Amino acid sequence: MEKYKLTEHGIPWLLTLGMLLLMNYSDAVAQADRIDFFDEPYDVEYEEKMAESVNAGIDRFLTRYTSEVIGDREKYWNRQFDSPHAYNVSVDHNRNDLRRMIGATDTISDVTLEIKGDPGNGVIIADTEKSRIYEVEWTIHEGLKSEGLLLIPKGDIRASAVVIPDADETPEGYAGLEEGPGTALKMAEKGVRVLIPTIINRKTQHSGRDQLIPAHPWQNLDDYSVSRWSNITHREWIWRQSYVMGHHIIGMEVQKVLAAVDWLVKNKTGKSDEKIGVMGYAEGGLLAFYSAALDTRIDAAWVSGYFGSRKQLWREPVYRNVWGLLTEFGDAEMASLITPRSLLIEAAPVPGVKEPLPVKKGQRDFALAGELRTPSTNEIKSEIKKLNNFFPNESSLQPDVSLIDNVVGHGTDEALRVFIDHLGINAADSVPDKLLNSVTMHRPTDPGERHRRVFYNMEDYIQDMIPTADRRRYQFLEGDLSSPQSWDRSMEPYRKQFYDHLVGRIDKDLLPLNPRVRQIYDKENWKGYEVALDVWPDVNAWGILAVPKNINPDDKRPAIVMQHGIGGLPTTSIRVESYHHVLNALVNRGFVVFAPYNPYQFNIRKATALKKSVYSIIIPQHQQILNFLKSRDYVDRDRIALYGKSWGGRTALRVPVVLKDYSVVVSSAYFNDWLNKAVSTNYSNSYYWEDSIGIYEWNMGNTFTHAEMAAMIAPRPFMVEDGYLDGVAPYEMVASEFGKVERWYDMMGISERAELEIFKGGHEINGKGTFRFLHKYLNWPAPESPTKSQLISE
Known part of the structure; x- marks a missing residue:
């Protein structure tokens, strides 16, 4: 300096x-x-x-x-509208570009899902009259794992879904095990098998070290107990190291979602028409959106609290910084990779994220600035209009987009009804809230400890690339x-x-x-x-x-x-x-x-x-x-x-x-x-x-x-x-x-x-x-x- x-x-x-x-x-x-x-x-x-x-x-x-760059995006696209197959083939190179941009290029292993728990106490952590809840782990790539919750209906499995919480929510909040929207449990009660991954949160308790390797060899390692902790969020912490190595927190978490989709596809109940969906809110909405854009096996995507103009992407938290994203992709272009599959946009308020976070005692102020804002309904509609304009009126191939706006929270029953309808399930009757109070707990979970394991697994995965x-x-x-x-x-x-x-x-x-x-x-x-x-x-x-x-x-x-x-x-x-x-x-x-x-x-x-x-x-x-x-x-x-x-x-x-x-x-x-x-x-x-x-x-x-x-x-x-x-x-x-x-x-x-x-x-x-x-x-x-x-x- x-x-x-x-x-x-x-x-x-x-x-x-x-x-x-x-x-x-x-x-x-x-x-x-x-x-x-x-x-x-x-x-x-x-x-x-x-x-x-x-x-x-x-x-x-x-x-x-x-x-200028945004106005010149069309040069990267050569959409063909003759048939759904021809269209998907014509945008395959755009999907590959997106994979490279977010570093989602690791080969996903033959995914196996392990149910965690103490056999002496039973592996089910909770159940209701209609569904069971398990704590699970699955491998994405050698060294990279994911953990979360699995909800399985007790009756017929009619569809499957991956539900992705926001960074500061827990799988438990979606499974009805603690305060939260309970969306995954509501799906399970309607016959949807659901996997909920843990994603990295925006807290800071793991962002630092009690003892660091000294810069100079003459410094005594035994005496070198410099403690450095910072207000860098966990998401920024992973972003910093992965970005230089051609990986990205977005890419790694998208691959966790796609590995979950792999497992769901391979473990269908035998019904060829069983559909698969993804749902996510805020940071989870981003991951659901990107995942559906990349994987055509996903039949329907429910994106809540994430859709709008990305022209000011630089104002968002740095862990959303994707090298060159705006050259080829705004949200309209991203949504065009989902067409003709179903896309549900829930215009929910985004979390009140403003970074850097205040510096706590013992922390240093190293974090980078960024914030999230809730887009206006007009901004969302403008981006949807841009999506529709990609497709000629005379073409039978058109985007299948539903917009639910004027919502107070996220994971609304109205959006749930539309989503499970896209999954081929009759949604005429909503799921009563009282079902969320009927959960019987068999074994307590520790979402904080689970997050700690997932965080350090991702860090180790990147650090192991250095040698x-x-x-x-x-x-x-x-x-x-x-x-x-x-x-x-x-x-x-x-x-x-x-x-x-x-x-x-x-x-x-x-x-x-x-x-x-x-x-x-x-x-x-x-x-x-x-x-x-x-x-x-x-x-x-x-x-x-x-x-x-x-x-x-x-x-x-x-x-x-x-x-x-x-x-x-x-x-x-x-x-x-x-x-x-x-x-x-x-x-x-x-x-x-x-x-x-x-x-x-x-x-x-x-x-x-x-x-x-x-x-x-x-x-x-x-x-x-x-x-x-x-x-x-x-x-x-x-x-x-x-x-x-x-x-x-x-x-x-x-x-x-x-x-x-x-x-x-x-x-x-x-x-x-x-x-x-x-x-x-x-x-x-x-x-x-x-x-x-x-x-x-x-x-x-x-x-x-x-x-x-x-x-x-x-x-x-x-x-x-x-x-x-x-x-x-x-x-x-x-x-x-x-x-x-x-x-x-x-x-x-x-x-x-x-x-x-x-x-x-x-x-x-x-x-x-x-x-x-x-x-x-x-x-x-x-x-x-x-x-x-x-x-x-x-």
């Missing part, structure tokens, strides 16, 4: 946008003699306002871009190591995959540069200029250009883009202590230096719903910076390096994968074993103990982590700078990850181009080995006896 952290809100953006518009001056560096100044002096307060303006512009761009992820990435990234040229060619398809699927390419033409420049520094050996460049409407690249004074008219100097970390500003590399005035030292050595603003503060979740990330913006910004530098008469376009610290080191790993005009790359105070850093729930320096959303990249753990990014930078010179005492990661993690990079370079016969410098220091610039590296590979002579101004400050 840098010394200066930007606030989320500041002065009105119109004021700072006005300042940008006033920057329409000639380029004073090489194109004109006259220098024009801005109305405000260049200081930290001004930089913060400019940074806020840049971030506000990106946010406006993403808002417009969201509408084997290296192997999967080795198998994933392959290339011809016989020469640097052959390796470079081998990496091209990976670079494309990286940009399209991990970063998220925004396929828009860049605007003309339109550089706005003013001088802000006049030092003994160099001059400094504030520079703003156009990228897209409302998106700008902005930073400081430092130019040595001793440039001759025919000089072509190498350039270095010096990138700050999170919370930094263009002057960070000049004034923040951990940078040791690195910009000054580099420009005094004769390099042209550009220090851009790194915009990490905008609404990243607005981007991820569109399959875009922070680097979807940053990479085009850097492209414009490169274009600007290459347009300067005094810059050698073939000798431009990127040197970044901390999150700037993160930028130095990602941007050059795409932008090959960066001929030399240095990543400082960042490079390490990223899976432990981002996914591990036991490591003391894990991002579980931070509130940063920007580190979560979909399926990164199985594709591109730090070593693989460096491999795609190869065969260009690549260096890592790291302090022994840097809290980001211990040397052992850094060296282990760098060893993979070293192997690739060595196999190509260019081992000297990959270098790791470990120094006795912390989260800071060292500026010794990195300076030698930059001089060598930018082909610029290093000073034989460096002056004080050419060295970093102590």
